[in-house]
Amino acid sequence: MLGAALRKELLLQWRTRGKLMAVFVFGAAALLLFSFAIGPNAVALRTFSGGFLWLGLLLSSTLTLAESFHAEMENRALEGLLLLPSDPRALYYAKAIANWLQLALLGIALVPVMVVLYDAGTTRLLMLLLVILLGSAGLSAPGTLYAAMTAQLEAKQTLLPLLLFPLIVPALLASVKATSYAILGDPMGQARSWIVLLAAFDLIYWSLCGLLYGRVIED
Amino acid sequence: MDEVAVEVEHLARRYGRRWALADVTFHVPAGTVMMVAGRNGAGKSTLFRVLATAIRPDRGTVRIGGFDGVTQREDVRKRTALLAHHNYLYEALTAGENLQVVADHLGLSRDRVLPALEQVALAERRDDPMSTFSAGMRKRLSLARLLLQAPRFALLDEPYGALDPPGFDLVDGVVRELKRIGTTILMATHQWERSARLADVALVLEQGRVSWQGPASEVMAHEVRS
Secondary structure, three states: OHHHHHHHHHHHHHHOHHHHHHHHHHHHHHHHHHHHHHOOOHHHHHHOHHHHHHHHHHHHHHHHHHHOOHHHHHOOHHHHHHOOOOOHHHHHHHHHHHHHHHHHHHHHHHHHHHHHHHOOOOOOHHHHHHHHHHHHHHHHHHHHHHHHHHOOOOOHHHHHHHHHHHHOHHHHHHHHHHHHHHHHOOOOOOHHHHHHHHHHHHHHHHHHHHHHHHHHHHO | OOOEEEEEEEEEEEEOOEEEEEEEEEEEEOOOEEEEEEOOOOOHHHHHHHHOOOOOOOEEEEEEOOEEOOOOHHHHHHHEEEEOOOOOOOOOOEHHHHHHHHHHHHOOOHHHHHHHHHHOOOHHHOOOEHHHOOHHHHHHHHHHHHHHHOOOEEEEEOOOOOOOHHHHHHHHHHHHHHHHOOOEEEEEOOOHHHHHHHOOEEEEEEOOEEEEEEEHHHHHHHHHHO
16 A cells, blocks of 8 residues: 555656745745855854755755645545545655655755855764654655645744744754764764654654654544 | 345534534335436535445445445445546556556456457547546546446446546446446436436435435426426
8 A cells, every 4th residue: 555655646746846946946045045144154164064955955945845735635535535445654654754755855956056155064974864864754754744744824924933943943954963973074963863863853843753753534 | 127226324524513414314126227416516426425435424324235324335445436526547657557457456367458448439548648538538538447346336426427428428338338238327417317218216415315206207397397
């Protein structure tokens, strides 16, 4: 069942891939605006580059997460799948995995923009990749749940960030810290503990949200 | 034939303060085609959505194939298919892909997709995106989706809606075919005369209540009287 649901999600994402490009441009524009806010201070820009990257990704994520339920709602396709019947947990994990892949790709695509704008180059690319993968997983799991909750509301674009942002603060903080150590150096070896913390939050998010999803979309 | 397939007892469902279904009771024997008639807002679509377990009733009970519509939703869903106003299709996918999604979720072979499309005369459009389809073609594709499910209980809400005259004949053919294989069918429609020819029994809803039920052959006389 998960395989069938994931195939559908990836097919839908492929068909609407043009929208991902628009979201990337939005994220890149956000990074550019952050650099304007700091001004021509190369040290400050590089110091805060990890935080800016995650803020850019977080703002972009509200667009992709909300958009991922547009196709499910326009003809009540999600209800149609539930009535087949389909396992709500399989539908959730398929959607969350698809959103995770999309956010991870977006995060990876924003790294060169960050390097150019903030002079934030790094040789620890594998570590940065790991943090982006774990951090985007931390955004997509609760983000998918809340996007489902708000998908049928008129004020979904406002409510989704209002609900999502407070919940993902721990994962966001861990992502920013670990990214900063990847860019600025980690002489005390502190990045590891932030990455472990991020992985722990991911585990909690992915377990709990999968359990709650059925209630959210059925009741 | 006498086995009861659908049992509805004192069913009520409200939206906010308005009762869409006030007190509905009826039974449908297995293999029967029941026509559900009524004016706009009479409660037909709400009734079908409760029967399909898309929404829960506020009062009363529904049993389909012996399974409770609230506590045994999964069992009801395995045996029931709903042709609804919302077509349950993905705009970004092609006709063929939409049916493949259904086949994949039901664990069916994708080889069954093409015959289902052929049955609704859409085989030639299988690679076209849903977003290019007219309302009538979407209705045909929804019918193909229902046929793919091969349900024991089919709930057809306005099956003739948006269709052209050949489409009407197509629906008639689908209903006859489903009936031939023993499917119990409930059909909500404004095409009284046409569906009365297909149905065995009829039920008329009025403001969320059953105002008349009897043989389908007599429903036109009831309409004239009322």
